[in-house]
Amino acid sequence: MAGFSNYFFALAVLLSLVSTFISDSSQQPLHSSQDSKFLNLTVVHRESAYSSIAREKKLSLEQILKHDTVRFNIFDRFISGASKNGTIEGSLAVSIPAYFGSLFDTNNFVVTIGLGTPKKDFTVMFDTGSDLSWIPCSTCRECEAPKKLLFDPTESSTYSSIRCNSDECSQAQDSSSCSTESNTCRFAISYADGTITEGSIIRDTLTLAPFDVLPNFVFGCSDYYSMKHRAVGLIGLSREKVSLFSQVSQKYGEVFSYCIPSSLSSTGYLAFGRLALPPHIKYTPMLTMPPVVGLLYFVRLAGSKTLPLPPTVFSRTATAIDSGGVITRLPPLAYNALRSEFQKHMTEYTLMPHKFVVDTCYDMSGHKNLNVPTVELLFDGGASLSLDFDGTMIMADDQMGCLAFTATDDMHGGVSIIGNTQQKKYTVVYDVTNGKVGFGSGGCA
Numbered sequence: 001m002a003g004f005s006n007y008f009f010a011l012a013v014l015l016s017l018v019s020t021f022i023s024d025s026s027q028q029p030l031h032s033s034q035d036s037k038f039l040n041l042t043v044v045h046r047e048s049a050y051s052s053i054a055r056e057k058k059l060s061l062e063q064i065l066k067h068d069t070v071r072f073n074i075f076d077r078f079i080s081g082a083s084k085n086g087t088i089e090g091s092l093a094v095s096i097p098a099y100f101g102s103l104f105d106t107n108n109f110v111v112t113i114g115l116g117t118p119k120k121d122f123t124v125m126f127d128t129g130s131d132l133s134w135i136p137c138s139t140c141r142e143c144e145a146p147k148k149l150l151f152d153p154t155e156s157s158t159y160s161s162i163r164c165n166s167d168e169c170s171q172a173q174d175s176s177s178c179s180t181e182s183n184t185c186r187f188a189i190s191y192a193d194g195t196i197t198e199g200s201i202i203r204d205t206l207t208l209a210p211f212d213v214l215p216n217f218v219f220g221c222s223d224y225y226s227m228k229h230r231a232v233g234l235i236g237l238s239r240e241k242v243s244l245f246s247q248v249s250q251k252y253g254e255v256f257s258y259c260i261p262s263s264l265s266s267t268g269y270l271a272f273g274r275l276a277l278p279p280h281i282k283y284t285p286m287l288t289m290p291p292v293v294g295l296l297y298f299v300r301l302a303g304s305k306t307l308p309l310p311p312t313v314f315s316r317t318a319t320a321i322d323s324g325g326v327i328t329r330l331p332p333l334a335y336n337a338l339r340s341e342f343q344k345h346m347t348e349y350t351l352m353p354h355k356f357v358v359d360t361c362y363d364m365s366g367h368k369n370l371n372v373p374t375v376e377l378l379f380d381g382g383a384s385l386s387l388d389f390d391g392t393m394i395m396a397d398d399q400m401g402c403l404a405f406t407a408t409d410d411m412h413g414g415v416s417i418i419g420n421t422q423q424k425k426y427t428v429v430y431d432v433t434n435g436k437v438g439f440g441s442g443g444c445a
């Protein structure tokens with residue numbers, strides 16, 4: 001992979017671990033050894049010079065936000081569908097497909113992993129809102145990717161297929177199936193815009209760092225991909241048992257963290273394990289929404305110190321913190337109050353007519369120092385995100401910058417989203433063991 005060292009590996013503690021992924025709940029995590037281990041992968045922007053999967057043509061802000069809205073609508077539909085049949089904490093009312101994904105094109109941050117024996121490196125997106133990891137395979141009919149970006153299981157000595165009647169396969173409900181002629185497990189992930197990817201679910205060795213090898217990693221080997229751009233794999237970080245996070249948690253514990261870089265020239269990281277956590281993290285409770293327990297990570301916004309908002313403004317909606325969402329989506333009351341306060345402090349810039357889902361855009365050309373007011377997102381328990389320019393604005397081009405927030409459709413009390421623009425440069429911690437989400441400033445540049 002293009003001359004860039006993708007791994008920062010610190011503790012070469014090797015543990016031979018027979019993985020009992022997915023269905024074997026009798027196997028307890030190995031707590032004593034987890035505490036001394038962590039793993040640190042480099043995160044770069046997909047379009048950065050360090051990435052081997054940069055697009056030939058960058059997406060426009062309008063395209064990115066269109067995809068982001070599709071992604072949001074998928075989550076919103078699931079969650080509001082669930083909450084309409086009672087309270088949000090209510091009964092199991094929606095059927096979540098076994099393999100849930102969101103639109104890839106918003107997941108602009110990538111890491112490199114190794115698959116197979118001998119190991120082959122792949123640059124993949126990571127997503128807290130996806131469960132099954134998958135990679136485009138050499139059998140892919142329409143992936144439109146050069147061969148070096150495709151995984152060929154027949155070249156790997158450690159690959160094995162998964163039978164239809166296995167526990168791994170029975171995890172799969174409506175969205176997966178069985179190939180009866182070969183008796184192998186299949187998956188399909190479909191997206192709101194009609195695109196789909198499908199393939200076989202297989203096992204092979206996952207190498208996350210030079211001495212860090214996990215045998216029998218379960219993932220999807222995609223042989224069909226209907227999107228008309230270069231296929232790129234993805235690792236899922238949801239709490240569902242099939243996700244990469246759940247599979248590596250036997251080794252590192254149920255905690256991961258990341259930092260999303262603010263520019264194409266800077267790097268962030270994705271780390272697993274408690275030892276990777278920096279000091280000075282402030283936490284907010286991680287909430288559990290029974291209908292969608294493993295799918296997304298939920299937190300609660302705590303209202304505002306400065307905006308005139310009723311205390312109940314955030315209590316009707318679930319708020320998800322999402323690595324793959326781009327902008328932050330707030331209930332209309334909160335967004336409208338934020339927007340009018342923001343505009344009061346932006347009088348030195350010319351407000352532009354809006355075109356996108358973001359409606360507060362300014363002409364910023366000819367300004368040497370870009371000054372925007374600090375926006376602070378407060379969470380229950382005292383955690384907060386204090387947003388500077390990088391966390392507040394999204395650039396449409398060299399000249400036009402837009403407030404990277406919008407309003408949700410509040411008709412049904414669906415979901416609010418904390419997007420990755422707002423998470424930039426912070427260490428974001430997902431501590432599932434202790435049921436909390438944390439933020440630490442200065443995580444990366």
Ligand SMILES: *[C@@H]1O[C@H](CO)[C@@H](O)[C@H](O)[C@H]1NC(C)=O
Pocket residue numbers: 081084085093
């Ligand atoms: C509620 O549950 C029923 C079945 O129990 C289902 O048909 C319906 O789609 C669910 N959602 C809503 C909004 O009623």
Ligand SMILES: *[C@@H]1O[C@H](CO)[C@@H](O)[C@H](O)[C@H]1NC(C)=O
Pocket residue numbers: 008010040041042267268269271275276277
């Ligand atoms: C992980 O790597 C980043 C650099 O990419 C570094 O800043 C950070 O301190 C590392 N974390 C640990 C725990 O080593």
